[in-house]
Amino acid sequence: MRWENLTLESDHSRADTALFGADAVVTRTFDTPEFAGITFHEIRARSIINRVPGASRMPFEWTVNPYRGCSHACVYCFARKTHSYLDLDTGLGFDSQIVVKVNAPELLRRQLSSRRWLGDHIAMGTNVDCYQRAEGRYRLMPGILAALRDHANPYSILTKGTLILRDLDLLKQSSEVTDVGISVSVGFVDPELWRTVEPGTPAPERRLDVVRTFTEHGLGCGVLMAPVIPFLSDHPAQLRATVRAIAASGATSVTPLVLHLRPGAREWFMAWLGRHHPHLVRRYERLYADGAYAPKWYQRRITRQVHDLAQEYGIGPTRAGTPRRISEPEPTEHAMTEPTQLTLI
Numbered sequence: 321m322r323w324e325n326l327t328l329e330s331d332h333s334r335a336d337t338a339l340f341g342a343d344a345v346v347t348r349t350f351d352t353p354e355f356a357g358i359t360f361h362e363i364r365a366r367s368i369i370n371r372v373p374g375a376s377r378m379p380f381e382w383t384v385n386p387y388r389g390c391s392h393a394c395v396y397c398f399a400r401k402t403h404s405y406l407d408l409d410t411g412l413g414f415d416s417q418i419v420v421k422v423n424a425p426e427l428l429r430r431q432l433s434s435r436r437w438l439g440d441h442i443a444m445g446t447n448v449d450c451y452q453r454a455e456g457r458y459r460l461m462p463g464i465l466a467a468l469r470d471h472a473n474p475y476s477i478l479t480k481g482t483l484i485l486r487d488l489d490l491l492k493q494s495s496e497v498t499d500v501g502i503s504v505s506v507g508f509v510d511p512e513l514w515r516t517v518e519p520g521t522p523a524p525e526r527r528l529d530v531v532r533t534f535t536e537h538g539l540g541c542g543v544l545m546a547p548v549i550p551f552l553s554d555h556p557a558q559l560r561a562t563v564r565a566i567a568a569s570g571a572t573s574v575t576p577l578v579l580h581l582r583p584g585a586r587e588w589f590m591a592w593l594g595r596h597h598p599h600l601v602r603r604y605e606r607l608y609a610d611g612a613y614a615p616k617w618y619q620r621r622i623t624r625q626v627h628d629l630a631q632e633y634g635i636g637p638t639r640a641g642t643p644r645r646i647s648e649p650e651p652t653e654h655a656m657t658e659p660t661q662l663t664l665i
């Protein structure tokens with residue numbers, strides 16, 4: 321990292337000590353347009369492999385999350401609530417106050433070497449995106465992937481970040497010694513919707529280019545079609561356009577997931593909806609009247625439509641000519657684990 325480009329804000333560091341305790345290192349801003357308005361809280365984590373609680377519905381038991389907060393700034397992001405555990409704002413604060421575990425690679429290497437670690441699968445991208453913009457500066461993932469490769473430890477990654485292609489060689493090396501699953505999240509391909517609801521992410525077409533590149537390099541890559549946003553991206557023509565684009569990218573699978581509106585995300589999303597699509601507010605209040613999830617009938621309808629389209633366009637594990645040297649991760653979305661629920665090994 322080129323530390324001479326960094327600005328040290330010592331006043332904020334005192335506040336960080338209160339927020340993060342003795343693990344707080346320093347708060348920085350970068351004087352570049354890419355990071356305008358973003359503050360980074362660098363901490364030295366005490367543990368980096370997190371255990372998902374037994375009661376979790378998640379299909380994995382262990383996670384690694386080098387960041388908290390996400391500049392991809394998806395309005396619907398389920399992880400927003402986790403920022404409140406740090407006394408940080410779950411709206412703009414989640415998008416712009418990024419916690420960076422600067423010692424993640426060395427800590428992971430040490431924990432993988434522990435006799436207590438049994439080499440189980442590790443899921444990444446389960447809370448926030450590990451290939452968000454900050455990763456371009458901090459470069460934590462190459463060290464993390466190298467440690468996993470050296471220990472032949474199976475893992476999976478879910479991302480919206482095109483930056484993952486920077487680590488293509490490390491992913492290939494890992495796939496030669498262990499099971500690696502890669503999944504890219506693309507819920508829709510509508511450019512207008514993308515600009516307003518996922519303003520900090522690479523465009524859906526660029527994300528599908530990531531899938532295409534992995535495919536060309538013989539690495540299978542699935543697409544998590546998430547979220548499908550009721551009344552905004554669920555028209556049959558929109559679903560068809562999305563699945564058709566996913567098929568054209570060479571994805572080995574497509575898994576639809578309808579929008580969840582958990583506390584933290586719900587308030588932020590509904591405020592956005594009121595500004596951009598006020599006529600839909602009442603319909604959303606009815607659809608999500610019972611809580612965070614859309615009704616089962618709605619979820620089933622979307623799943624059936626997407627599966628039918630996937631069949632029509634030939635997406636699936638048995639698709640002819642699709643390499644599967646990298647195994648598929650189970651379908652999840654960012655923020656399916658919450659840091660405060662995790663037990664550190």
Ligand code: SF4
Nearest residue numbers: 390394397448449654
């Ligand atoms: S949904 Fe994923 S990419 Fe979007 S802000 Fe949340 S963690 Fe980041």
